[in-house]
Amino acid sequence: MEPNPTNNTFDAIVVGSGISGGWAAKELTEGGLKTLVLERGRMVKHVHDYPTAFKNPWDFEHGLHLSQKDLKERPIQSSHCNNADKHFYVKDSEHPYIQKDPFKWIRGYQVGGRSLTWGRQSYRLSDLDFEANKKDGHGVDWPIRYRDLEKWYDYVEDYVGISGNTDSIEHLPDGVFQPAIPMNAIEDHLKNQINRHYPDRRLIHGRVANLTEGKENRAPCQYRNQCSRGCPFGGYFSSNSATLRDAELTGNMTLKANSIVKEVLYDEQSQRATGVVVIDAKTKEEKTYYSRIIFLNASTIGTASILLNSVSERFPNGLGNGSDQVGRNLMDHIVGHGTSGTFDGLQDKYYIGRSPGTVLIPRFQNIDGQDTNNSFVRGYGLQGKGVRGNWQNITIDSIGLQLKEDLAKPGDWRIFLGGRGEILPYADNRVSLNFNRRDQWNMPLVKIAFQYGSNENAMLEHMTQESEQILRHAGFKNVSSYRTAPTPGSAVHEMGTARMGKDPKTSVLNQFNQMHEVQNVFITDGSAMTSSAWQNPSLTYMALTARACHHAIDLFCRKVI
Amino acid sequence: MKRRNVLKGILGVTGTTIIAGSCGYAYVKNPSGYNREAIVEFQDLLAEIVDVIIPPSKTPGGKEARAYLFITSFMKHCATDKEYRNFYNGLVDFQEFTLRNSSNEYALCTLKEQTKLLEQFIEENKSHGTISKIKEKLRGKSFVQLLRKLTVEGYCQSQIGATVHLAYQPIPGQYNAIIPLEPNQPCWATK
Helix, strand or coil: CCCCCCCCEEEEEEECCCHHHHHHHHHHHHCCCCEEEECCCECCCCCCCCCCCCCCHHHCCCCCCCCHHHHHHCCCHHHCCCCCCHHHCCCCCCCCCEECCCCCCCCCCECCHHHCCCCCECCCCCHHHHCHHHHHCCCCCCCCCHHHHHHHHHHHHHHHCEECCCCCECCECCCCEECCCCCCHHHHHHHHHHHHHCCCCCCEECCECECCCCECCECCCCCCCCHHHCCCCCCECCHHHHHHHHHHHCCCEEEECCEEEEEEEEECCCCEEEEEEEEECCCCCEEEEEEEEEEECCCHHHHHHHHHHCCCCCCCCCCCCCCCCCCCCCECEEECCCEEEEECCCCCEEEECCCCCCEEECCCCCECCECCCCCCCCCEEEEEEEEECCHHHCCCCCCCHHHHHHHHCCCCEEEEEEEEEECCCCCCCEEEEEEEEECCCCCEEEEEECCCCHHHHHHHHHHHHHHHHHHHHCCCEEEEECCCCCCCCCCCCCECCCCECCCCCCCCECCCCEECCCCCEEECCHHHCCCCCCCCCHHHHHHHHHHHHHHHHHHHHCCCC | CCHHHHHHHHHHHHCCEEEECCCCCEEEECCCCCCHHHHHHHHHHHHHHHHHHCCCCCCCCCCCCCHHHHHHHHHHHCCCHHHHHHHHHHHHHHHHHHHHHCCCCHHHCCHHHHHHHHHHHHHHCCCCHHHHHHHHHHHCCCHHHHHHHHHHHHHHCCHHHHHHHCECCCCCCCCEEEEECCCCCCCECCC
16 A cells, blocks of 8 residues: 555655564554655565475575575675575675675665564663763763663563563563573573572573464464574564564555665755655666655664765765764674583483573673673673584594484583673774765665774673683583684674764764754664663664654654654 | 496596596596586495495485485585585595405495495595694595585485484474483484
């Protein structure tokens, strides 16, 4: 249904259909606004466009290995995808960008964006996070506190469906949870050992957006652990399985795929954004759409690049960029060296089903004088997963019947621990545009500059040492960290390029994610984040989006914007 | 197939460089990774080899599970040039080795003879300790490493391997996080 097909005018435009764009679409359409949702990538229909979801291992000619051709097309994405889900990752060869420093920009250009392939970890921030910038002086102060977001966390959790446990940890607030995915024998063992050895640490159930109880039109998780192929049961939350579907049901949404937003148009007289110019990804034709409200949810780097490309007399350096903060303060999470260990005991225990869940050791550094660390500020959490080994873990030093027998034996238990740490906002870690180099749509190439500071490097060392020590104390053997720390960007948690703040001179968005300088433009993807905290951020984007939408609808109805 | 025909077959496929083997036989190695189709010529030999690495017992072996198809597909599409070259050349070496050390074509040998030949070959081509790690970095994974690894994967991820020898549930539908392991319960084929 196209509300105003003749003049291309809508009440609202949402740019991007990923995890935050999907929420904007749902909230705005449910609020009665005729909304155009623009997605630069192709259409992906829930269930229908999950071509590998029901494939067995043997249905893939060369298993989950990427081919040399795939590697050539996706030299950057290839570390994050496999033969079964690569179609949800862009071909780098078609979407180039410039790395001034190594930075992995992992992308999924399709309806649903990266909500199809996300890690589904869903944690609330707390005032330890919201107050951090103010307390230690890095970056600018968040314009909101936990109490501002609490009810919106409740609201989105209830809708998304987060399985988790009530853990009563002050700096990781509990939420509206479905029953947690239980821990297996080795995870339970590690939990007990941590209780024994570390009074200041806990191991809790990961809080994941996988349903343990059904919801309307979404079945509970089937424990296939193949989420990134798209779930035909709707067992995990994605835009496709939930928000876009509900937005569509309102009759107020017009969803256009293959629509690359070139720029946001600005009217000097009204001091408002009036619409967006869209390039058809296939025909390369340009078309303009108009609306009273614009939500940018094109992902942190994408949104920054749209703003920087939206140049006018009033904003020669990009829309709403009087502060010169657009594109700056790019953050991710540091990903650790990855630590694993094996365990000799519990040989008589096993499990049925493939859990998509994880366990978490929440941040335990620099909290209320506990484990106060002098080498870095802020902190990190450790995410883990325990499994029994199988053929993938076996050392093959024989052939014949012995080998064959060994393949069928459940192997030793093992645990993997991976640190996810907070990155501070640095002005020089930034996204800019190179107007001399263009892609096939004649859009300037994105250039990314990004380096860890001493705080990040100190944290990285610490998380590796602590991970190894925890496993040793818990009786694990063969404890080692198995890789060099991955390239920045690898957490796929880009944040910060249009940060929220109180002062228009040093920030881009106000406390309702509204641009300080252009009141009818809202930004609620990762770019809004004033600090990165240590938690996986998507839940916070969703809560911010729902909150900003309700504010926008209110302003719209009162004709303020 | 007689040795002469084997050589002819290889020559016919690759037609590239002829290298004098250490024992005087002339055999052909494929020096680059571009002609990936050439690996298909070794499919029958690979079918024998995977059945030696994972022999039939109460459950079917590597041949019936068609683990060799996974290997050739991997070699055609996924292997690096180095890996492909090492693997192809390894097969040439192995073929030559069997002809030198057995009066019969490999496929016609008994399982016992086949196993002995493969074990001998592996022993002779084993690399050791740090040298092998440096070597692997420079030259890519060796033939023996690749052969064993790919055979295991090809078998365990085949329908027969996953569902008959191991256990596989396409849709578990439930997660019982802690259950007692039953005697002789096979391990899950996928994680």
